[in-house]
Amino acid sequence: MLVPAPGAYLVDETERRGLTGRADAVALPESTAEVATTIAWCYEHDVAIVPRGGGTGFAGGAVPLDGGVVLSLERLTRVRAFEPLLWRLHTDAGLRTADVRRIARESGLLFPPDPGAGEQSQIGGNIATNAGGPHAFKYGVTGAWVTGLEAVVPPGEVVTVGGPIRKDVAGYDLKSLLVGSEGTLGIITAAWLRLLPAPEAAFPVAAFYADTAAGCAALERVLGNGLNAATLEFLDAATLELAGRAFPGDIPSKAGFLVLAEADGSIDEAASLRAELADVLGEDSLGVISPEGSAVADLWRWRDGVSIAVGTARGGKVSEDIVVPLDRLGEAVEETVAIGRRHGLVACSWGHAGDGNLHSTFLVSPQDEEELARAELAAEELFALAARLGGSVSGEHGLGWVKRGQLDRQWSRRALELHNEIKRVFDPKGLLNPGKKVAYRT
Ligand SMILES: Cc1cc2nc3c(=O)[nH]c(=O)nc-3n(C[C@H](O)[C@H](O)[C@H](O)COP(=O)(O)OP(=O)(O)OC[C@H]3O[C@@H](n4cnc5c(N)ncnc54)[C@H](O)[C@@H]3O)c2cc1C
Numbered sequence: 001m002l003v004p005a006p007g008a009y010l011v012d013e014t015e016r017r018g019l020t021g022r023a024d025a026v027a028l029p030e031s032t033a034e035v036a037t038t039i040a041w042c043y044e045h046d047v048a049i050v051p052r053g054g055g056t057g058f059a060g061g062a063v064p065l066d067g068g069v070v071l072s073l074e075r076l077t078r079v080r081a082f083e084p085l086l087w088r089l090h091t092d093a094g095l096r097t098a099d100v101r102r103i104a105r106e107s108g109l110l111f112p113p114d115p116g117a118g119e120q121s122q123i124g125g126n127i128a129t130n131a132g133g134p135h136a137f138k139y140g141v142t143g144a145w146v147t148g149l150e151a152v153v154p155p156g157e158v159v160t161v162g163g164p165i166r167k168d169v170a171g172y173d174l175k176s177l178l179v180g181s182e183g184t185l186g187i188i189t190a191a192w193l194r195l196l197p198a199p200e201a202a203f204p205v206a207a208f209y210a211d212t213a214a215g216c217a218a219l220e221r222v223l224g225n226g227l228n229a230a231t232l233e234f235l236d237a238a239t240l241e242l243a244g245r246a247f248p249g250d251i252p253s254k255a256g257f258l259v260l261a262e263a264d265g266s267i268d269e270a271a272s273l274r275a276e277l278a279d280v281l282g283e284d285s286l287g288v289i290s291p292e293g294s295a296v297a298d299l300w301r302w303r304d305g306v307s308i309a310v311g312t313a314r315g316g317k318v319s320e321d322i323v324v325p326l327d328r329l330g331e332a333v334e335e336t337v338a339i340g341r342r343h344g345l346v347a348c349s350w351g352h353a354g355d356g357n358l359h360s361t362f363l364v365s366p367q368d369e370e371e372l373a374r375a376e377l378a379a380e381e382l383f384a385l386a387a388r389l390g391g392s393v394s395g396e397h398g399l400g401w402v403k404r405g406q407l408d409r410q411w412s413r414r415a416l417e418l419h420n421e422i423k424r425v426f427d428p429k430g431l432l433n434p435g436k437k438v439a440y441r442t
Helices: 013-017 032-044 097-106 123-129 174-178 212-224 237-246 267-282 294-304 306-312 326-342 369-388 413-426
Strands: 025-027 049-052 069-072 079-083 088-092 146-153 157-162 187-194 201-209 231-236 257-265 287-289 316-320 347-352 357-364
Touching: 013 316, 032 049, 032 069, 032 146, 032 157, 032 187, 049 187, 088 097, 097 123, 123 187, 146 174, 157 174, 201 212, 201 267, 201 294, 212 231, 212 257, 212 267, 212 326, 231 237, 231 326, 237 257, 237 306, 237 347, 257 267, 267 287, 294 306, 306 316, 306 347, 306 357, 316 369, 326 347, 326 357, 326 369, 357 369
Parallel strands: 025 069, 049 069
Antiparallel strands: 079 088, 088 187, 146 157, 146 187, 201 257, 201 287, 231 257, 231 347, 316 357, 347 357
């Protein structure tokens, strides 16, 4: 079905930093065959195609920049096969992330990737961005749980790589090329996912510190003591101030950094790890809490809402997902604030500390073009910072539109050329999500 493009299909989360697109139509295919027909028609008529999942991306990847067809996967929601005894799920790409996790959980299984916004995002969008989330620290990012993909590639052909198999090294790893390709190489229409028996228990531990240095030292102590936490999240002082009001508990008055860890496993394992985490995180802390019962869900609900709480402070935010080696996290947190100060912006960061992955954020009013321009300049400095600290400009959201050309800060010329050549092989006309995931500035 092809319909004129309503406004909701022209934006993603980058609307909060003023990005809106323009499209000629929205395609709402109901099957892989209809996706293939749409791609074939667009390819024949030189029309750009912008794949769209739940539109929760932070990089502008699903925003149609300059006309063409938005191809929304929202009607491809069929579970093709769920085999709990074999720990696997074969599903259409449009199934929402929360539904994937719910289906697994109802049979005692776990699909570990847990990017926020699971009620809106789709598994296809998670795969296309190789999304992370808090539990990526122990369990890895989305791609680690994908054993096979069905995709439509230009000029409109269906390809299948992998399947319900746990190992496959026969060919070049096309599956992993499609994972994280942000809709620039093909349209993911279905995926085979592997699952795990769900841990019996998961107990959080929250520890407050006076400052970033003390918090980061605690994070390193967790690793140094060999504690296999399921999550290691952090919030800096400014984030605590912006989101702390809704924290389900008391925050010590001098708190300038929060570490949020989780211990999982059998009840005994999780309880014992929780005690060890509390002990190791407790050193030099202002206080440690270990919520139980309904307080556990309250804590994670609050953590899920941090991004929104920060975003509502001024109506908008420019937020980048840089990643640095863990031992440079403190520097990145402090530099984020310093960059903001230089540009006259309130800055804060939070995120997946164990993975060295920050959501470095500048608060803006989306209506204030001058402020937005300053925030974009600040973001450029963040990307330079990530490269300088030996990190990457994106740990989980991808390059999309907002980070186009930034890969040249961290890759050699030949590696960048290979990146471009791969795009040309898959999409010789450059019609799949044009302008996105562009490796270098020309
Ligand atoms: C409150 C909040 C918290 C978040 N927390 C996290 C987090 O912890 N970790 C994290 O990684 N992300 C997080 N995100 C970002 C976002 O949810 C993820 O990037 C998510 O995976 C995007 O999925 P989506 O279905 O919304 O994709 P979209 O935003 O619709 O698209 C993202 C990209 O994938 C492409 N795409 C989508 N579907 C397909 C498909 N089927 N085939 C090919 N290409 C496709 C699009 O073209 C676009 O380039 C968060 C977002 C919000 C709003």
